[in-house]
Amino acid sequence: MGAMRLNLANTLRKSAANGPGERFVVWVQGCPLACPGCWNRDTWSFGPRRVMEVDALAEEILAVRGIEGVTLTGGEPFVQARALASLGRIVQDAGLSVFVFTGFERAQLVGHARRELLEVTDVLVTGRYVQAGRSTEEPWRGSSNQQVWFLTERYAAEDMTRTAAAEVHVAADGSMRLTGFPPDELRAAVASS
Numbered sequence: 001m002g003a004m005r006l007n008l009a010n011t012l013r014k015s016a017a018n019g020p021g022e023r024f025v026v027w028v029q030g031c032p033l034a035c036p037g038c039w040n041r042d043t044w045s046f047g048p049r050r051v052m053e054v055d056a057l058a059e060e061i062l063a064v065r066g067i068e069g070v071t072l073t074g075g076e077p078f079v080q081a082r083a084l085a086s087l088g089r090i091v092q093d094a095g096l097s098v099f100v101f102t103g104f105e106r107a108q109l110v111g112h113a114r115r116e117l118l119e120v121t122d123v124l125v126t127g128r129y130v131q132a133g134r135s136t137e138e139p140w141r142g143s144s145n146q147q148v149w150f151l152t153e154r155y156a157a158e159d160m161t162r163t164a165a166a167e168v169h170v171a172a173d174g175s176m177r178l179t180g181f182p183p184d185e186l187r188a189a190v191a192s193s
């Protein structure tokens, strides 16, 4: 078996707006769900974007000091479930937690590879983004139909308060990136800057 690879859209070494505490965020490339109003349309295509071996990404994550876990989002993480399960196992063994956002419903997460990823997930947020149910009040959810599942004892409802609503990251070239669940005014301000 060759080395397992991931097709990534982006990564962020430290974010406080994507799950509890400071986390390394992995946006995977490729999503088949096409939710109207999706904030990350550039992650829909399944064409190769930033292809990386699982071990190399794990090494990059484990080199970051001061994070308590990893957040897997996208794109659709469960399309790359096998490779992400492998990544999840490595980081959990190193003491980090795993938080996963998926557009699928919990009942759709069947089959060997998907179960493998569930086995290394501490918190799972399920359900498609529904524009009409847009919510900025409920932590960890983009729309109020989405559900939060605590799959291990590591986190509980009170950890929801340990998340910033949104962050703006400024790159070396001056470009700005918004992450988390920002209110509309902030989204508009960054888009027009």
Ligand code: SF4
Binding pocket: 031, 032, 033, 034, 035, 038, 039, 040, 041, 043, 074, 075, 076, 102, 103, 104, 128, 129
């Ligand atoms: S599941 Fe997420 S990434 Fe995929 S289309 Fe819906 S909102 Fe966008």
